[in-house]
Amino acid sequence: LSAAMATGVIESYMSSGSTGYDTKTYEHIKNFYDTQAWIPKNAILVNAKSFDALDAPTKAAVQKAAADAEARGWKVAEEKNAEYKRLLAERGMKIHKPSPKLDADMRQVGGIMQADWLKAAGADGAAIMDAYKK
Structure with a gap:
């Protein structure tokens, strides 16, 4: 991506603020439209058969831990999204709300x-x- 921008192969692309920052997009592209299309996040998958085999107290503990992790994950994702937009702006990108x-x-x-x-x-x-x- 960085090479494509540097050589003029691409003039724009659509991604998250984290990718924009990590690839130094601000060195080549000066406008970032905050479409909220990509909010970096992760997921944890659980085998249904294994989960179903757990006793009720263990299931409840896993579900509580999952709910806590989800809430924390969304909070961190929002914080990181704001941080990346701030970093892009500090490096010269103009951050726009989509029309x-x-x-x-x-x-x-x-x-x-x-x-x-x-x-x-x-x-x-x-x-x-x-x-x-x-």
Whole structure:
């Protein structure tokens, strides 16, 4: 990415503030549109069969630890997102809130991408999307 910017192969791209900072995007691109499209985060997956085999007190402890970790994770993600935007601004990038038109256009493209994915993913994909929207 850094080489592509330095050689003029790309003039813009879409990513998170962390990628923008880590790749020194501010050396080549001067505008950052804070679309909130990528908030860096991680996930932990648990084997359902193993989880179901736990006794009730252990399940409750795991679920509490998971809820605490989720809350902490979202808080840290928000803090890091703000920090990266601040660092980009300190290095000369202008941070912009997307215009209503850009926001609407991005939502439209996202809807198309989601519909395409759902066609390929089928019923399992629809179940995932329904759970995500809750």
